[in-house]
Amino acid sequence: MFRSVNPATGEEIATYSELDADALEAKLATAASAYRHWRATSLEERTALLARIGDAYEANRERLARMATLEMGKTFDSALAEIDKCTAAFRLYAKDGPAMLAPRRQALGGGGTAELHWLPIGPVLAIMPWNFPFWQAVRFISPAIMAGNVGLLKHASIVQGVATLLEEMVTEAGAPEGLFQNLAVKSSRVAEIIADDRIAAVTLTGSEGAGASVAEAAGRALKKLVLELGGSDPFIVMPSADLDEAARQAVKARVQNSGQSCICAKRMIVHAEIYDAFMDRFTAGMKAVRAGDPFDKGSDMGPLSSFEQRDTVLQQLKQAKSLGATLLVGGETLDGPGAYLSAGILTDVPLDSPLKHEEIFGPIAMVFRAGDIDEAIRIANDIPFGLGSSVWTNDPTEQQRFVREVEAGMTAVNQMLASAPEAPFGGIKRSGYGRELGPFGMHEFMNLKSVLHVAGAPLGQLTNALD
Structure with a gap:
């Protein structure tokens, strides 16, 4: 039994x-049957369905957003923005999907040509978290449908209402039975699902522990796997930056979604020359953040997703202070019901603190002083993670160095890092491997087939034959 609780x-x-076992078996059988049908559909059929799903999201925008706010506490405005991004993803793949799948011709050195074709591989299992409960799933569903695959979702236990609506939107848009299904199962049953021969591949967004467990199961079954395991993203500010804008965006980047985003800026690394000036602005901004009723437009952030999650962050704060860190502002619970925590700033965090090996999944920023660009890059990279990063400088040479040398899958220059349906999303090091979104995300779960021939029959003829 899963309980949905308003945090x-x-x-x-x-x-x-x-x-139960019989119901799970029925869903796996239905997915396998749906794949045999869907893999043979035309690109036109796939894009038409994606467009209809996008329309369904737009038509049900407020109902979907309300469920996200109720189940995990994000502000209603941010939930609406999440649904809008989902709509954009379905429409992107409906519009550009065929071009992403267009065969490519490659000349061979010994004569003749190779034609490269992207083909579906089968049912893909997605194991998704609660923090962006619609978007995390949609950035898997939309390319999977375009690719000719089918999807099975094992969603977080606390957002089963969202999981139900995710399936409902696809069904109501006229998808064939089994094209996308929610699997209401506990994490303890994931390994047996991965081992099932009908599952072709796996994608997971979650913790390092969950990633290691799923990677072990996928490795034993020799299944393709994409992992996005979070991080502790640096937000680097140099003297040439616009300090007002950098500080304003730093606040937003740290407290968005109540600090519960994999690509939240979690470590502010500030050049010593402008450290005090930045901190004046940043501290004032964090103090002004209002945590409150997520349906109240005056609230900058809602509660954390659960009391358990809030207690985890409080324990991290306690440990940091015991090791010499200073809680400059915030980090306090609020009176009354709800898993609320005020926005906070930690300074004087020892560089050898255990926190550099952890992700604070809440609205607490760590701030570090760097003497020069070399030290800023060294601090940024001295962690096991490598998901995203944000660098603030108007010096072109510094920008180039950060792009080359900051160890991350993504870098935003003079802006807050955010995901977009068009751009590859993913990290390196212990933040995982593989990519989501854009053509690269779709291609992760496709068979790149090389078709070799001498004379070079027209691409269209071979494409029809392969379809």
Whole structure:
């Protein structure tokens, strides 16, 4: 049994039953059957369905956003923005998907040509977290449908209402039975699902522990795997930056989604020359952040996703202070019901602190002083993670160095890092491997088939033959 609880009030919203063995088997069989049909559909059929799903998201925008806010506490405005991004993803693949799948011709040195074709591989299992409950799933669903694959979602236990709506939107858009299904199962059953021969590949967004467990199961089954395991992203500010804008964006980058985003800026690394000036602005901005009712437009952030998550962050703060860090502002619980925590700043964090090996998944920023660009890059890279980064400088030479030398899958220059349907998303080091979104995300779960021939039949003829 899964319980959906409103973290703003602590009240139960609904309960959901877990799939028993027979129900799970039925869903796997349905997925396999759906794949045999869907892989043979035309690109026109796939794009038409994606467009209809995008329309369904737009038509149900407020209902979907409300469920996200109720189940995990994000502000209603940010939930609406999340649904809008989902709509954009479906429409992107509906518009540009065929071009992403167009065969490519490669000349061979010994004569003749190779034609490269992207073909589907089968049912893909997605194991997704609660922090962006619609978007995390949609950035997997939309390219999977375009690719000719089918999807199975094992969503986080606390957002089963969202999981139900995710399946409903695809079904209501006219998808064939089994094209996308929610699997209401606990994490303990994931390994057996991965081992099933009907599962072709796996994608996971979650913790390092979850990633290691799923990677072990996928490795034993020799299944393709994409992992996005979070990080502790640096936000580097240099003397040539616009300090007002950098500080304003630093606040937003740290407290968005109540600090519960894999690509939140978690470590502010500030050049010593402008450290005090930046801190004056940043501290004032963090103090002004209002945590409150997520349906109240005056709230900058809602509660954390659960009381358990809030307690985890409080324990990290306690440990940091015991090791010499200073809690400059915030980091306090709020009176009344709800898993609320005020926006906070940690300074004087020892560079050998255990926190550099952890991700603070809450609205707490760590601030570090760097004497020069070399030290800033050294601090940025001296962690096991490598997901995103944001660098603030108007010096072109510094920009080039940060792009080359900051160890991350993504770098934003003079802006807050954010995901977009068009751009590859993913990290390096212990932040995982593989990419989501854009053509590269779709290609992760496709068979790149090389078709070799001498004379060079027209691409269209071979494409039809392969379809």
